[in-house]
Amino acid sequence: ITPAAGLVSILKRRVSLEGANSSIPAAPKPVSKRKVRFREPDEGLDHDEVGGDSWLLLLLLCLATVVISVGGTALYCTFGDAQSSVCTDFSHNMDFYIGRVQRGMDELKHWL
Numbered sequence: 001i002t003p004a005a006g007l008v009s010i011l012k013r014r015v016s017l018e019g020a021n022s023s024i025p026a027a028p029k030p031v032s033k034r035k036v037r038f039r040e041p042d043e044g045l046d047h048d049e050v051g052g053d054s055w056l057l058l059l060l061l062c063l064a065t066v067v068i069s070v071g072g073t074a075l076y077c078t079f080g081d082a083q084s085s086v087c088t089d090f091s092h093n094m095d096f097y098i099g100r101v102q103r104g105m106d107e108l109k110h111w112l
Contacts, residue, residue: 077087 073086073090077084077090081087
């Protein structure tokens with residue numbers, strides 16, 4: 001591998017600078033002092049209380065995603081290409097799940 005013209009490796013440059021200045025001792029770098037201050041977190045907010053209703057938000061987002069997905073596919077199959085493989089699979093799945101819901105409702109009615 002040949003390096004591109006005009007490019008110098010950082011490592012080679014450092015080695016060449018150190019080799020050229022080996023007779024001159026390097027000046028020590030000034031040490032900078034930093035002040036670090038710690039503070040206690042605010043006691044006003046409890047992390048358990050802040051995120052208490054996040055499960056409800058997650059549930060609502062999941063339900064919205066399912067409704068948008070199923071609704072979008074239903075709209076596509078209604079107004080688009082109803083003979084596509086997506087629509088045939090969708091109709092088979094909907095028949096299966098709606099049939100199971102109807103059977104469950106019939107059993108519930110019979111039980112009541």
